Each structure stands twice: as structure tokens, then as C-alpha cells.
Amino acid sequence: xxxxxxxxxxxxxxxxxxxxxxxxxxxxxxxxxxxxxxxxxxxxxxxxxxxxxxxxxxxxxxxxxx
Amino acid sequence: xxxxxxxxxxxxxxxxxxxxxxxxxxxxxxxxxxxxxxxxxxxxxxxxxxxxxxxxxxxxxxxxxxxxxxxxxxxxxxxxxxxxxxxxxxxxxxxxxxxxxxxxxxxxxxxxxxxxxxxxxxxxxxxxxxxxxxxxxxxxxxxxxxxxxxxxxxxxxxxxxxxxxxxxxxxxxxxxxxxxxxxxxxxxxxxxxxxxxxxxxxxxxxxxxxxxxxxxxxxxxxxxxxxxxxxxxxxxxxxxxxxxxxxxxxxxxxxxxxxxxxxxxxxxxxxxxxxxxxxxxx
Numbered sequence: 001x002x003x004x005x006x007x008x009x010x011x012x013x014x015x016x017x018x019x020x021x022x023x024x025x026x027x028x029x030x031x032x033x034x035x036x037x038x039x040x041x042x043x044x045x046x047x048x049x050x051x052x053x054x055x056x057x058x059x060x061x062x063x064x065x066x
Numbered sequence: 067x068x069x070x071x072x073x074x075x076x077x078x079x080x081x082x083x084x085x086x087x088x089x090x091x092x093x094x095x096x097x098x099x100x101x102x103x104x105x106x107x108x109x110x111x112x113x114x115x116x117x118x119x120x121x122x123x124x125x126x127x128x129x130x131x132x133x134x135x136x137x138x139x140x141x142x143x144x145x146x147x148x149x150x151x152x153x154x155x156x157x158x159x160x161x162x163x164x165x166x167x168x169x170x171x172x173x174x175x176x177x178x179x180x181x182x183x184x185x186x187x188x189x190x191x192x193x194x195x196x197x198x199x200x201x202x203x204x205x206x207x208x209x210x211x212x213x214x215x216x217x218x219x220x221x222x223x224x225x226x227x228x229x230x231x232x233x234x235x236x237x238x239x240x241x242x243x244x245x246x247x248x249x250x251x252x253x254x255x256x257x258x259x260x261x262x263x264x265x266x267x268x269x270x271x272x273x274x275x276x277x278x279x280x281x282x283x284x285x286x287x288x289x290x291x292x293x294x295x296x297x298x299x300x301x302x303x304x305x306x307x308x309x310x311x312x313x314x315x316x317x318x319x320x321x322x323x324x325x326x327x328x329x330x331x332x333x334x335x336x337x338x339x340x341x342x343x344x345x346x347x348x
Contacts, residue, residue, distance in 0.1 A: 001123070002201050005130040006314075012232035013132055013314055015200035016183075059118045060178060060206040 001056045009044035021049055072281065078312045079319040082239075082281070085305050091236055095309070097326040098234045100223040103145050104316040105133040105193050107165065107215045108152055114212040117203050127202055128167075128215050129227045131183045132314040136321060137192035138163070138219065145228075148218040157216050163193040165215040171205040179205045186215070193217060196315035230322045233312035238302035240283035242266075242275050248297035249273055257289035257298050273298070281308060 003018040017038045024034045035046050073080040083091065110125040117124075142148070148161035157164070166187045171179040184198030203211060222229030242265070251273045258266045258273065263282040266273055266289065287300050311319045341347045 001119070002127070002204065005127050005200055007232070010232050011226055011229065011314070012312065013130075013197060013200070015131075016197035017199075018201065019199060056118065056204055057178070060204065062118075 001059075003052055003054070004048060007042075007045040007048050010042060012042075012045055014040065014045055014048055018049070018052075072308070077315055077319065079310075081309045081311075083307050083309055086307070087305065088236075088307070091307055091309065093330055094323070094326050095234045095236055097330045098231050098311065098322050099229055101221050101329045102230050102317070102322055102325045103135070103139060103219045103221055104228050104230045104314075105135040105138045105142075105163065105217050105219055106225075106227045106316075107131065107133070107217045108220065109157070109216045111214045111216075112212070113214070114210050116209045117205055117211055118209075119203055124203055124211075124213070125215075127200075128186075129225075131186075131200055131202075132196040132316045133163075133193050133217055134196055135193070135219070135230070135316045136318070138190075139317075139325070141190075141192065142219050145218070145220045145224070149220070149224070152216070152218060162216045162218050164189045165193075165217060166213070167202065167215065168212045169203070169205060170210040171207050173208040175207045177207075181205065181211065229314070230317045230325075231311055231313050233310060236307045236309045238285060239281065239306045239308060240265075240285050241301040241303050242280070242283065243299045243301065244273055245297045245299070246272060248295045249293075250295055250297075254294070256292040256294065260288050260292040262286065262288065 003015060005015040006012060007014050017040065021031075021034055021038060025031050031050060035049060040046055040049065067086055068084040070082040071079060072082055107128045110121070110128055112121045115121055115124070143161045151158055151161050167181065167185060169179060169181045169185065171177070181202045181204070182198060183195040183200040183202060185202070186195055188194045205211065220228035249272070252268055252271045255268065255273075258268065263279065263284060265276055265279045265283045267276045268274070283300075285300055285302060289298050290300055311322060313319050313322055317325070338347070
């Protein structure tokens with residue numbers, strides 16, 4: 001769904017970094033370098049960014065019953 | 067006792083501590099994780115939610131948002147009392163901070179609206195989200211959300227959202243002993259090549275510990291194994307440790323450490339009192 005507020009493993013807040021990460025990676029920057037720049041050091045937090053798929057935006061295309 | 071701050075950032079501190087028994091340092095570390103109170107949203111009341119997200123999903127996300135707690139520790143009642151109040155549904159002002167979130171995407175618009183943690187309206191300016199850019203929900207045209215969230219003090223042992231630290235760890239400091247009679251440097255540099263943290267260097271044709279890299283040694287002992295001549299030995303120093311504290315932003319690392327000591331102290335006082343009551347000690 002949406003990008004998690006915190007890292008599943010260590011609990012560090014990461015939600016606020018997602019939009020900048022997404023913007024910069026879409027502009028063609030190297031994801032690893034962007035994460036270094038944002039101060040995401042541990043590999044538990046880094047995989048949260050690298051493996052995230054934004055399904056919530058797909059769900060918006062379906063009408064809500066009820 | 068000797069304490070040196072090695073690294074200091076707003077949310078992160080790394081310290082060298084000498085002459086502290088390991089069990090005491092560990093008690094402080096564990097108290098930081100589980101017993102230092104912070105503010106976090108605990109109860110959410112939804113009035114309208116026509117988004118694609120379940121109420122529970124949004125409430126869970128709100129709970130994980132770190133809230134500034136520096137001033138709240140004195141202002142509000144301790145977690146134990148507030149927990150009872152929340153179970154009875156009494157959202158009193160001496161325990162709870164109310165935060166509102168309202169958002170609507172008018173029907174017929176062409177944009178998707180994202181609601182952020184910064185959109186939460188708080189009744190107490192001392193308790194607000196640490197980060198303003200955490201996405202809470204997204205709304206497509208025609209969807210609406212309106213909720214009241216109640217934050218209170220709590221402890222990490224109840225739920226990890228109340229833990230003020232994301233990392234609290236201590237580690238040993240290596241004692242690297244090199245036997246220069248057995249060592250065949252500079253012809254053999256196996257130990258230097260194999261070290262994952264680049265702790266060892268060649269200096270004047272001798273294998274030496276890089277002066278600023280000693281604290282980086284993880285005591286993995288790969289160098290010991292790599293040395294054909296058994297010339298290197300890794301030990302750890304007694305009563306010398308490195309303490310690393312990384313906070314979620316709710317409290318500063320300094321405050322977390324001080325509060326942890328305070329909490330630990332009061333627990334020991336309680337123990338002494340109980341012993342006196344039982345007549346075991348005077």
C-alpha cells in the first residue's frame with residue numbers, strides 16, 4: 001500500500017524520506033547514492049525503499065462499493 | 067569513569083565509555099528502549115472515512131508517527147495512569163493531546179490529494195509530529211476523511227511506537243595484539259587484505275592498527291584466521307565500551323539517556339522501599 005512510516009526491522013522513521021527518494025530516482029539518480037544522501041545507512045532501512053511498490057495508487061482506479 | 071562523545075548528530079550519538087560495569091551499561095540501554103516514556107497517538111475516532119484505506123490501517127500509521135515529547139514529559143500524567151483512562155474512554159486533558167486530521171478531495175477534481183503528518187492539527191503546540199512529510203492517506207476525487215486522534219505518554223514495553231530510540235546498542239573495543247617476532251610483514255599482508263573494516267595498515271614495514279580505526283573493529287577475527295604465522299591475536303578490553311543511541315526524533319539522545327538513568331534510579335528506589343517494608347533491611 002503506502003510507503004511504511006517506519007522501518008520494519010529497526011523502527012527508524014523513514015516515511016518522510018519517500019517522496020524525495022522517489023522524485024530523485026525518477027529523475028535518473030542512482031538509488032544507492034540518494035539513500036546515502038538522505039542518511040539511510042542500515043540495510044534494513046535501505047531495503048524498505050528499494051523493494052517498495054506503490055499499490056495504493058492502483059487501487060484508486062477501482063470504485064468503492066459500500 | 068571516562069566518557070568521550072565520538073559522534074554527535076541531532077538524532078544520533080556515539081560515545082566511548084570507560085570503567086562502567088557491563089551489566090549497568092546494559093540496564094541503561096534496555097531502559098532506553100523499553101522504559102523511557104514518549105508521546106504517541108493511541109486512540110483514533112473516525113467520523114468520516116471514504117478513502118480506500120481501512121480505519122485500522124490509518125490508525126496504525128498515525129500511531130507510528132513520532133511526536134515531539136520533550137516538554138510533554140513534565141506536562142502530562144505518567145503512562146500507567148493514562149493507560150487506565152484510555153481503557154475507560156476518558157480522554158482527559160491532563161493525559162491526552164487531541165490531534166485532528168481533516169481532508170477532502172472535491173468531486174470532479176483531476177488530482178490525487180495526499181494527506182501528510184504535517185496536516186494534523188494539534189491542540190498542544192508542544193506535541194506535534196516530528197516529521198511533516200509522512201504520507202498518511204491518499205484521496206481520489208470525491209473521497210473524504212475526518213478523524214480525531216488522541217495521543218498519550220507510553221512506554222516501549224507496551225508498544226514499540228512509544229520507544230524513543232530506533233537503535234540503542236553497545237559494543238566491545240578490540241585489543242589487537244601483534245607478535246612482531248612471528249609477523250612476516252611487509253612480505254605477508256594477508257591480515258590487512260582480509261579485514262572488512264580496514265583497521266590494519268602497514269607503517270614502517272610493520273603491521274599496525276590504524277590510529278583512527280580501532281573503534282571500527284568488529285572483533286570478527288578474520289585476520290586471526292588469515293595469518294599463517296599466528297602472529298595476530300584479537301581480544302577485547304575490560305570495562306571499555308562504545309554506546310550508540312539513535313532516536314526517533316521524539317526526544318534528543320541526551321534526554322533519552324538522562325531519562326533512562328532517572329527511570330532506573332526510581333526502580334531501584336522502589337526495590338529498596340519494598341525491602342524496608344518487608345523488614346529485610348533498615
